[in-house]
Amino acid sequence: MKSPWQADRMAFVVPCGMSAFALVFVLLGVGYFEYDITVLRFPALVTGAILILTGWLWTGWRRRGSVTVDKEDLQPTVTSLAWIAVAIPAVLLLGFGCGLPLFTAVYLRVHKASWTLSLALAAGVFAVAVVLFGIVLRVPLPLWPLFIR
């Protein structure tokens, strides 16, 4: 089944989203944060340029009818990003020493890797976090779960 998000629509929606993001913050700067002109001058100039360019793009698309972009379906990428998103709370809650190996093992098992490969890679990930980054490079990583730190 095709994803409801189509590539052509993405090529239009994303620049509009970027323009809207910048415009909202500039308006917040004027109305809510009440920044001085010196503070707002540069973001406002940049936002103005982005808006003009987005408008120009829009007229171009209307004239040509379509644009050349990657037509690949978004669904697999969204699923992978969701998996990557799972790794973040795992690291935040369980630390790099436990969260990352656990994520690796679970991800591999779900994707039908053998127990041996899953556990070996989880052990490798643990070694990279603890030995390479923790001991050799002396990075003060939060290695262990939140409740025993």
Place this chain on the structure above:
Amino acid sequence: MLDSLIDAVAMIADPSVMVIVLAAVLLGLVFGVLPGIGGLTGLAILIPHIYGMEPIAGLCFLMATHAVIYTGGSVTAILFGIPGSVANAATILDGHPLARRGRAGYAIGAALAASALGGVVGVVILVILIPVLKSVVKLIGSPETFLLGIVGVMFMATVGRGGVARGLIGGGFGMFLATFGYQAITGVPRYWLGIDYLLDGFRLVPLILGLFAVPEIAHLMSKPAASARAEAERVQAVSWRSLMLGAWFVVMRPWLFLRSAMIGAFVGIVPGIGGETAPFVAYAAAKHRAHNARRFGSGVLAGVIAPEASNNAKEGGALVPTLGFGVPGSAAMSILLGSFLILGLEPGPSFLSDHADMAYALALTVAVANVIGALVLFPVAGHLARLGRIPGHVLGPVLLTFILLGAYASANNIVDVVFVLIFGALGSLLLKAGISRAAVLLGFVLGPTVETYFGISWNAFGPAMFVQPGALVILIAVCAVAGLLFWRRIRSEAAE
């Protein structure tokens, strides 16, 4: 000058210094290969280790590490589309498509040869021009720096595959992201929304990893195991022959290589801008002069040679303001400046006159380290490339481990890890929409510099900032290049 050069050769020929340089090269290559541990983080990690070293040994140690980080980063940029640093992002544009088409060996060979030779050319230019450039750098004031920053982003916008307008939107958006946090001129924290992390604005390392690494990892992880294995078998064959042919291609395109290396060396001289901009400018120049410009971005060797030659040559250029004026030519050079103070040296005009031998020794170290780095990577590249044969669903979590660890290690802040995901989602959207991620990155990197120098210039000159002599020269040059490109486009459209 000759006496100083001879003294410099004697300094780095000392066995103890050579051993230190060799160790530094190996460390630099490891830092370069690990995503997230770029030049800045690598130097920051190593700087505590130079306490107690002889000044020349300590400086050569840091300089050699820094010189080859971009060489190491080019391998992961080509194989996995994951840049080790900002400078390597330009290599991805054509290097990674080449790897996906089964030509990783050619791309790596060309990248290593261009890196090694580019580093040497950069140093030669530095040695020749040190006396002359002192006066040239003094001519680059605030309006010129502002305009050079804008030109850098515009150059990048013209090389994306999605068209100039989308590239410019990307560059502008990158600049807008850079406005979060304390404003340099007034010290007012902008758009921080009550979140302490945002007081310093968005961070560079999570942005790089998010924009470039996460979409690639998501792509790897999204392939079904069987198709990923088939693609990997096709893609990642790296033979000695392909490496050598890639390297030979650099020799066969001397003008492309020399032009890119010279762009790197000269753009690298501009304080605060050159370091990160040079590879993008060299890439844009190569694309605009190529007869097959439309194929750039789909996997062209010239698109690998140009950024790689310039990103190692720029280190020679960046040393000019760093050593000569105490003004860092790039972000990493600011750490190098700190190491001068740790070792009891004072960079600035007096450094070049009092320690000219040391300045030349540093320059020679860059050249030697670049050559050794490439020689070390040639036999290892094939083994590294075999990593690409591992199915995506197995390699993905391992790469993700390095990304998240690298993101945390850059500032020891767990929130950076969260922002890797946020910027990763943004990177995926940009990719799907055909907006140049490199333009967003360059806009973000140059944004603070552009804003600061715009503010200074406006306060000093008002609208007359655009008619200062240096600024006028830049504007005329930009208009001439834009006019030429427009004319060529009209001619090619007419021909079609």
